[in-house]
Amino acid sequence: MTDIPIRDAATLIVLDRTARGGPAVLMGQRGASAAFMPSKYVFPGGAVDPADTSAKMAGPLDPVTRRLLASVSSDSPTSSPEALAAAALRELAEETGLMTGPTGAAPQDWQHYRDAGLSPDPSALIYVFRAITPPGGTRRFDARFLLLDAEKLHGDRHDFSAACDELSHLHWVPLTEARALNLPFITEVVLAEIASIAKRPGPLSGPANVPFFDNRTRDPRFCWIT
Template sequence: MEEAVKVRDAATVMLVREGAQGLEVLLMRRASGHAFMADRWVFPGGRVDARDADAALEGALSQPFEAAEGLADDEDAARAILIAALREVFEETGMMLATLADAADDDASLAAIFGAEPERWQRWRRKLDTGSASMVAFLNALEEVAGQPVRLNAAGLHYYARWITPDFESRRYDTRFFVARAPAGQTVQVDARELVESRWIGPTEAIEAYRKGAILLAPPTLCVLEDLRRFEAPGDLARLFADIEKASIDPVLPQLLDKAPEGDEAVLVLPGDAAYREERVDVEAARCPPGRTLQERSGVTRVVRRDGQWWTERR
């Protein structure tokens, strides 16, 4: 009997800002030689590592710490997911979501610290990325320069969505999507290893670029961008965060339709689609909380591959 692929916890962060035309989100292109999603434009993020569950990081998050409902089975697992999200943002973008105990403006204070010694903090970024230094050591170094306690800004992460890689994939992730305001004064610096290009872009513009073949997107990224289109008008950023506070986050576990309609290469059905079969949901692997339904919030119920490209549909 074939052994099931282990589902690994992961976190990704949609950094957003108010652009000239409205909401912009940060997309980054993965290196062409990468084993997973090569050349795809993605949000910063990655899998949760053992180091994210280090007991020494228990007090590293901004207080008070409250695990979001449905984020994980227990507080320790939820904390590790949040730490992974914040760590990955720094490793992949060079931007830090953190709070300083006595600072009137956290973003301005951190921007000044990083701007004064950019090479020093880039070295720390590489050390974190390679695992040669711990987050505890990094925060201690940052506190020494700041002259005050520094905490990772968990409150700045807003739980937005949860996607689980289908069971037919060779790599499976239980990915929590967060939305966070981009820290003012800090600029994006791609790591040039895993990610090689970045772009601030509106959701509709990103989808249109994908349709034209200018960028490559994976189905979850495409679906989330579809949902963000509801909030991309000028001044809608506040409405986005207000909507998040009211939303119930249910896991999305796509299923491959057994037989695609003529003309379609493949069809991924999502919760809410008439063809979605609840009895096939791998609840144990997905670690879905008992009694919770699987529901995709944006209204998209299937993603169809046609002529080499994924298209979203609502049925």
């Protein structure tokens, strides 16, 4: 069997701690005919595009987030902290229509941001999880899971009218109800991490050490990124 290349990817978990039913995360359902994780409920996200490596942002990453993202990265431009952050924000805008950032210039191909006159801002992103999909699938990704406080979103967080059709049933899912959905295994694990983070008082902050499910080979490994 030919080895399937592992692509760098970024997933953005948007957490609303002010929701009436308790802390909630934004999720959508992949299509039944999707080549990867059909019919599963997931967070917005996707592979890093080459253009993400040079996309201009409104400001820098948080220093801790940048250090953790860089600590186990490869020499590939698509694994740089800035490219991963750009991919996460771009995918959020494309798949949900939601954005974060001040008034300013947007990267050339970021139509949602250009239409809104906004410049994407990665400064509030928090790195919370990393997982490489195991061998045997039709597609493989090295996914970095980033967290964003819904308070940082621009405009109405319930307005998904500008979303593409990649995810259906977009909605804010209470953390207490999320595990009842049809989820990939790794999403269940990540949700447990988010539930723990959501309980902390004060400004949203990430873990000191990031969990990492390393499935590059057929002998899976769990470790911590410090």
